[in-house]
Amino acid sequence: MTLLEVRDLHVFYGRIEAIKGVSFTLNEGEIVTLIGANGAGKTTTLRTISGVRTVAEGSIFFEGEDITKMAPHDRVKRGICQAPEGRGIFPGMTVRENLDMGTYVRGDKGPQKAKDLEHVMHLFPRLRERIGQMGGTLSGGEQQMLAIGRALMSKPRLLLLDEPSMGLAPMLIAQIFTIIKEINADGISVLLVEQNATQALKTAHRGYVLETGYVVKTGAGSDLLVDPAVRAAYLGG
Amino acid sequence: MPDWLIVRTFWDLTVTGLALGSIYALVALGYTLVYGVLRLINFAHSEIFMVGTFSALIASTQLLNIPMLEDGNYPYRTGGTLVLFLVFILFAAMFISGVGAVALERIAYRPLRGNGDAFGAIVLAFLTSFVIGLIFVNETKANLIIACVGTAPISYSYLRFFKKGKKAPRLAFLISAIGASTAIAEAVGIWGPNRREQYQTPRILEKKVLFNALGTDVRVDYVIVIVGALLMMTALTLFVNKTKLGRGVRAVAQDAETARILGVNVDLIIVVTFALGGVMAGGAAMLFTMVYDQSRFNIGFILGVKSFTAAVLGGIGNLKGALLGGFMLGLVENYGSALFGGQWKDVIAFVVLLVVLMVRPTGILGESLGRARV
Numbered sequence: 001m002t003l004l005e006v007r008d009l010h011v012f013y014g015r016i017e018a019i020k021g022v023s024f025t026l027n028e029g030e031i032v033t034l035i036g037a038n039g040a041g042k043t044t045t046l047r048t049i050s051g052v053r054t055v056a057e058g059s060i061f062f063e064g065e066d067i068t069k070m071a072p073h074d075r076v077k078r079g080i081c082q083a084p085e086g087r088g089i090f091p092g093m094t095v096r097e098n099l100d101m102g103t104y105v106r107g108d109k110g111p112q113k114a115k116d117l118e119h120v121m122h123l124f125p126r127l128r129e130r131i132g133q134m135g136g137t138l139s140g141g142e143q144q145m146l147a148i149g150r151a152l153m154s155k156p157r158l159l160l161l162d163e164p165s166m167g168l169a170p171m172l173i174a175q176i177f178t179i180i181k182e183i184n185a186d187g188i189s190v191l192l193v194e195q196n197a198t199q200a201l202k203t204a205h206r207g208y209v210l211e212t213g214y215v216v217k218t219g220a221g222s223d224l225l226v227d228p229a230v231r232a233a234y235l236g237g
Numbered sequence: 238m239p240d241w242l243i244v245r246t247f248w249d250l251t252v253t254g255l256a257l258g259s260i261y262a263l264v265a266l267g268y269t270l271v272y273g274v275l276r277l278i279n280f281a282h283s284e285i286f287m288v289g290t291f292s293a294l295i296a297s298t299q300l301l302n303i304p305m306l307e308d309g310n311y312p313y314r315t316g317g318t319l320v321l322f323l324v325f326i327l328f329a330a331m332f333i334s335g336v337g338a339v340a341l342e343r344i345a346y347r348p349l350r351g352n353g354d355a356f357g358a359i360v361l362a363f364l365t366s367f368v369i370g371l372i373f374v375n376e377t378k379a380n381l382i383i384a385c386v387g388t389a390p391i392s393y394s395y396l397r398f399f400k401k402g403k404k405a406p407r408l409a410f411l412i413s414a415i416g417a418s419t420a421i422a423e424a425v426g427i428w429g430p431n432r433r434e435q436y437q438t439p440r441i442l443e444k445k446v447l448f449n450a451l452g453t454d455v456r457v458d459y460v461i462v463i464v465g466a467l468l469m470m471t472a473l474t475l476f477v478n479k480t481k482l483g484r485g486v487r488a489v490a491q492d493a494e495t496a497r498i499l500g501v502n503v504d505l506i507i508v509v510t511f512a513l514g515g516v517m518a519g520g521a522a523m524l525f526t527m528v529y530d531q532s533r534f535n536i537g538f539i540l541g542v543k544s545f546t547a548a549v550l551g552g553i554g555n556l557k558g559a560l561l562g563g564f565m566l567g568l569v570e571n572y573g574s575a576l577f578g579g580q581w582k583d584v585i586a587f588v589v590l591l592v593v594l595m596v597r598p599t600g601i602l603g604e605s606l607g608r609a610r611v
Contacts (some may be wrong), residue, residue: 047498050444050497050498051497052494052497052498054239068369070500071502072497072500073497073500073501073502075500076498076499076500077500081498081499081500082498084494084495084498086282088494088495088497088498090487090488090491090492091491092487092491093487093488093491097484100484101488101496101499101501102499104484104488104499104500104501105500150499151499154499154500196265
């Protein structure tokens, strides 16, 4: 079943057309990755799906519902949540408060929230140790874990991840991708934007290659991984 | 002058300085809240305070039917009636100022953020046109006619601009703020109860000495102001730290885009922020009229500038900074005018601001501005 469908999306970033007609689909339970160089429009695509960029043309459907013009908070309520590029940790809030921001639209208290919190701590034991610390004092890896954990607190059906491996050591990158698979195994669909194409294609079921605002190639993750053109352009030969 | 007298004056000045500082601090909170969330200096906030003083007057004289004071004959109330009346006047001022601040945001700022509507465009066009008119004519009727005539073409161009969903340049917000400020003050100056004259507010609280500390008689109204301001600030801090909307305010202040991605309705948070600032200013206004028994259509100007100074002094965007800055400014002004003479009061306030900003450009408690904790 199609969970997310993006149809002929056009988005402007100031006066520049950052996305020039991108279409793709994501089925329930899938990990789909968008790969491509800097400026290909990957982040803009994710932000548009979250609703913080205005669509100039085209449409976005979530579970068959047209959400193109829906307010961002209503999208979070429908089950779309994002761990944004650069992590977006609130520096003046504790780890706990940052995680609480994930439940902002749900607003429910008590046992369910405690259970979700426990689940996130189980996925990221480091966050338990840092629970009372200010978000701004965490290391890059911890911040990434917090960003993903915070998005999970909203109980998403679709998790949007923007460059989760950015600026992290190889060990940590492997760890983050393992956790992405675990999250997916729990039934959460994942749309993953990455510059680290090798890891992304290994993790994802399917991939789309973006180039300066267009989709230039699509296929199963394992197929793209061995595609000569993709190898030459994004996987270092 | 004997030593004991200087000491006594010092403590006198401290008490009155703290009372004045409480007012500055409450108003400064409004500047700092809006700055934290929108990175905007809401220059019209001073007029929200002024509107609060008028609300207190109208609540006293019209709703509670308290007669205006006459020479040496005050309409004192006592006991339960007094408390009830004071609380009623306080809530009335807080309510009207809160509503006023929300209306201000809707009319003067929201359209500039790129999601305005026809209503906002027309009112904003009227304000622009009104201010332009003020430059050329100084006659009420002519001014209003100019404003109305100018509204049509200006609102047309504003509407075209809004439709694009684009955010206006920062300068537009500043002009809108100054325009709204002038418009509100002038409107009250033209149509208010006492026009451009100062008016007295009825004094229902007998200003008795409550207790004597360190050789200083402490009057009851000063105690109410200081305690009242501290209570309001505590309530605000609790709201910001413990409630869902408060967490939303902090999140938007720290990283608005991420807050939106996580489902915070930023427009709602902005309304809440203006409402909170307005309520604090309304409270300050009621306390102000209680101590000083007076107001005027342009009272917001100097008080607003001072409160803004207090916010910057403490570190704008920081709630504790507003508090600290307000008390500091109140005290420094009082001590300074005792040392150098009353006419130096305002000069001293701004010299202190300059010195602090030279040493700490982000204010006393301000960290890097983007990270300032609300």
